[in-house]
Amino acid sequence: MSYLDMTLLRFSTAGSVDDGKSTLIGRLLYDTKSIFEDQYQALEKSSNLRGEEEVNLALLTDGLKAEREQGITIDVAYRYFATPKRKFIIADTPGHIQYTRNMVTGASTANLAIVLVDARKGVLEQTKRHSFISSLLGIPHLVVCINKMDLVDYSEEVYEKIRSEFEDFGARLAINDIRFIPISALKGDNVVTRSEHTPWYGGATLLNVLENVHIGSDNNLVDCRFPVQFVVRPNTDEYHDYRGYSGRVAGGVWKVGDEVKVLPSGWNSKVKSIDTYGKSLQEAFPPMSVTITLEDDIDISRGDMLVRPNNQPEQTQDLDLMVCWFNPVALKLNGKYAIHHTSKAARCVVKKILYKVNVNNLHRDQEDKTVGMNDIARISVRTTAPLFVDRYTRNRNTGSLILIDEATNETVGAAMVLN
Amino acid sequence: MQNYSLSHLEELESEAIFIIREVAAQFQNPVLLFSGGKDSITVYHLAKKAFWPAKIPFPLMHIDTEHNFPEAITFRDQLAEKDGINMIVKSVQDSIDQGRVVEETGVNSSRNLAQITTLVDSIEELKFDACLGGARRDEEKARAKERFFSHRDEFSQWDPKNQRPELWNIFNGRCKMGEHFRVFPISNWTEMDVWQYLKKENIDIPNLYFAHEREVVNRDGVLLAKSEFLTLKEGEAYENRIVRYRTLGDMTCTGAVTSECYNLDDIIEEVAATRITERGGRFDDRRSETAMEDRKKDGYF
Ligand SMILES: Nc1nc2c(ncn2[C@@H]2O[C@H](COP(=O)(O)OP(=O)(O)O)[C@@H](O)[C@H]2O)c(=O)[nH]1
Numbered sequence: 001m002s003y004l005d006m007t008l009l010r011f012s013t014a015g016s017v018d019d020g021k022s023t024l025i026g027r028l029l030y031d032t033k034s035i036f037e038d039q040y041q042a043l044e045k046s047s048n049l050r051g052e053e054e055v056n057l058a059l060l061t062d063g064l065k066a067e068r069e070q071g072i073t074i075d076v077a078y079r080y081f082a083t084p085k086r087k088f089i090i091a092d093t094p095g096h097i098q099y100t101r102n103m104v105t106g107a108s109t110a111n112l113a114i115v116l117v118d119a120r121k122g123v124l125e126q127t128k129r130h131s132f133i134s135s136l137l138g139i140p141h142l143v144v145c146i147n148k149m150d151l152v153d154y155s156e157e158v159y160e161k162i163r164s165e166f167e168d169f170g171a172r173l174a175i176n177d178i179r180f181i182p183i184s185a186l187k188g189d190n191v192v193t194r195s196e197h198t199p200w201y202g203g204a205t206l207l208n209v210l211e212n213v214h215i216g217s218d219n220n221l222v223d224c225r226f227p228v229q230f231v232v233r234p235n236t237d238e239y240h241d242y243r244g245y246s247g248r249v250a251g252g253v254w255k256v257g258d259e260v261k262v263l264p265s266g267w268n269s270k271v272k273s274i275d276t277y278g279k280s281l282q283e284a285f286p287p288m289s290v291t292i293t294l295e296d297d298i299d300i301s302r303g304d305m306l307v308r309p310n311n312q313p314e315q316t317q318d319l320d321l322m323v324c325w326f327n328p329v330a331l332k333l334n335g336k337y338a339i340h341h342t343s344k345a346a347r348c349v350v351k352k353i354l355y356k357v358n359v360n361n362l363h364r365d366q367e368d369k370t371v372g373m374n375d376i377a378r379i380s381v382r383t384t385a386p387l388f389v390d391r392y393t394r395n396r397n398t399g400s401l402i403l404i405d406e407a408t409n410e411t412v413g414a415a416m417v418l419n
Numbered sequence: 420m421q422n423y424s425l426s427h428l429e430e431l432e433s434e435a436i437f438i439i440r441e442v443a444a445q446f447q448n449p450v451l452l453f454s455g456g457k458d459s460i461t462v463y464h465l466a467k468k469a470f471w472p473a474k475i476p477f478p479l480m481h482i483d484t485e486h487n488f489p490e491a492i493t494f495r496d497q498l499a500e501k502d503g504i505n506m507i508v509k510s511v512q513d514s515i516d517q518g519r520v521v522e523e524t525g526v527n528s529s530r531n532l533a534q535i536t537t538l539v540d541s542i543e544e545l546k547f548d549a550c551l552g553g554a555r556r557d558e559e560k561a562r563a564k565e566r567f568f569s570h571r572d573e574f575s576q577w578d579p580k581n582q583r584p585e586l587w588n589i590f591n592g593r594c595k596m597g598e599h600f601r602v603f604p605i606s607n608w609t610e611m612d613v614w615q616y617l618k619k620e621n622i623d624i625p626n627l628y629f630a631h632e633r634e635v636v637n638r639d640g641v642l643l644a645k646s647e648f649l650t651l652k653e654g655e656a657y658e659n660r661i662v663r664y665r666t667l668g669d670m671t672c673t674g675a676v677t678s679e680c681y682n683l684d685d686i687i688e689e690v691a692a693t694r695i696t697e698r699g700g701r702f703d704d705r706r707s708e709t710a711m712e713d714r715k716k717d718g719y720f
Contacts, residue, residue: 003615003687008427075582077563078556080609087427089607101584108586216424230440234473242472248437248588253423277468285423287588289436289469302444326584340589343444400587409593414586 012110014130016095019116024185031192034081100374107137123165135173150184154197219286224252226306227342244291250397261309269296303344313388320418327412331371341401348381392416435604439469445592449549453479455491456667458553478505486669494625509541539575573597618683641674
């Protein structure tokens with residue numbers, strides 16, 4: 001059963017209207033045989049209704065009615081396809097500046113980002129924006145697809161020019177793995193099959209990159225972090241004294257017998273067992289969901305964190321954050337918000353707004369400090385209780401949090417820890 | 420060096436278990452909506468795993484249209500008995516009898532819409548603040564943007580334009596009195612993932628999913644099973660075929676596929692080769708291009 005060896009890759013796509021993002025996704029789905037006949041027929045029908053001659057693969061990724069009417073994507077849509085090697089989850093996001101928040105959302109869980117460049121237009125402001133957001137959200141791998149190569153006669157010169165343009169500003173990105181692929185989403189060149197039109201290109205096709213990019217070391221396997229999500233107490237005869245701490249490993253490799261420190265109480269103990277349904281494991285690593293039992297009886301509840309005595313996160317009430325704002329109501333200086341960080345909930349007050357970041361060029365704006373919808377800003381907050389945090393660049397799980405408006409319960413901001 | 424990576428099924432399972440535990444932790448009164456189909460059986464199995472060795476800390480609820488396949492009901496009752504589940508059954512017929520909803524009539528009628536009323540009434544009556552369901556984003560295009568934690572207002576309505584953003588693995592289940600959440604732990608699974616997982620975990624499913632002989636009528640390409648609820652149109656006739664189901668809904672609107680798959684391995688092979696989506700055989704989705712989206716706004720699963 002080969003599917004037991006398949007792995008999972010989450011990637012995001014961002015592109016501005018007409019870059020060919022929808023066509024590219026349609027192409028990936030179509031060429032990997034992930035589009036079904038009835039979906040295809042529905043597409044044919046919609047395309048006809050719209051008076052289009054060819055079947056518009058782009059319509060596939062177009063979800064809700066309102067969007068169909070406006071002809072643009074305005075939220076994050078998730079798409080799925082698989083090859084015998086991997087299953088893929090695409091977070092498909094719109095590319096306009098007014099959808100920065102959607103790009104941030106899509107990027108938050110991605111291992112890889114695809115940035116599309118129209119070969120006729122070269123590197124534009126929006127290309128930089130997508131790349132900066134991917135970098136900010138800690139995506140480890142970036143693939144720059146130079147699209148519509150068919151419209152520039154598959155010219156190596158054009159490709160090389162765009163590539164060096166990108167590399168000039170790419171040096172400022174916190175992404176080490178950046179690759180370039182000349183493609184035509186419409187004709188299929190170098191998407192799933194190698195193109196005859198680009199003999200000068202020696203690299204892999206897009207699908208080949210997606211299937212083979214090494215993601216095994218994207219998780220933090222060094223710093224042991226286990227936020228307690230739920231306490232399991234069966235209270236049955238068979239498991240009378242069982243007390244397990246359920247959660248998803250947020251960092252490090254946990255082994256039976258390991259020394260454990262419990263935060264915030266500071267008690268020490270050892271891992272007695274790592275349990276899953278009817279089965280015990282010798283070790284657990286991210287992103288496994290397990291239940292850990294300890295040698296000693298300690299009072300532990302949701303929101304506590306198990307760590308190693310010699311490797312602890314920062315425990316602090318003062319957070320230095322890069323926040324992306326999601327709400328039409330602007331961030332309030334001295335405003336109070338609820339905060340969710342790992343399994344812990346607290347409240348916070350906004351102490352300072354330091355500057356806003358221009359996502360088109362990463363310049364800092366210290367004049368205009370109104371943080372409105374889609375703005376990204378550096379702020380500092382003080383929380384009601386200490387949080388156990390790592391820097392976002394070190395651990396995406398323990399370095400991220402959301403802000404919630406306590407009156408409306410809406411998620412109004414998402415932030416990365418810079419401490 | 421050891422390779423610390425999970426297979427795709429292990430990672431999907433871990434994500435789903437995380438979501439289910441989050442529901443138990445964040446809500447006062449959750450419920451698992453159980454339809455008897457493979458997706459809700461999968462969610463039920465994941466919930467068992469999530470809380471082991473303790474029992475699932477919330478009940479299951481089945482909204483019974485009474486147009487279900489009898490095999491699905493038998494399966495439900497046997498499972499509840501075997502595992503000692505607290506299974507709440509709410510009947511659409513009761514809602515109809517109480518005048519809460521008017522039964523559709525005609526040849527293509529179904530209890531799909533009536534079901535919404537019963538569900539919404541039951542949520543209100545039993546004060547559930549979170550309903551776990553087995554919907555998947557790949558099922559239908561309106562679902563591609565659905566959240567894991569999907570907020571519903573006090574009228575159980577879904578507002579696709581005003582959804583809470585979901586980033587990383589942080590979920591915001593805060594809600595006001597009378598509002599609730601629909602939660603979809605297997606959002607990121609495809610039909611294929613579900614079949615593979617059922618096989619890997621050796622999970623029992625109703626035998627309707629496997630090839631069997633049945634009297635069906637071919638209506639516009641959809642094979643509908645003979646039942647007391649179906650009215651034949653002029654010129655239609657039943658015939659015997661070897662069929663199975665890829666999805667279970669009401670007998671009146673769920674189409675069978677001709678298939679010789681007698682076990683999960685056969686099915687996995689067949690699904691890999693088929694070119695029709697599982698909901699392609701459902702009459703309820705075909706009514707209009709945005710049929711699913713319209714029903715969801717009104718409180719459908
Ligand atoms: N010639 C050519 N046209 C393309 C290519 N990719 C996309 N297009 C066209 O560009 C237009 C916009 O594409 P679409 O996928 O809708 O762009 P989106 O707005 O980024 O999703 C459509 O007319 C596509 O057919 C390509 O590789 N070559």
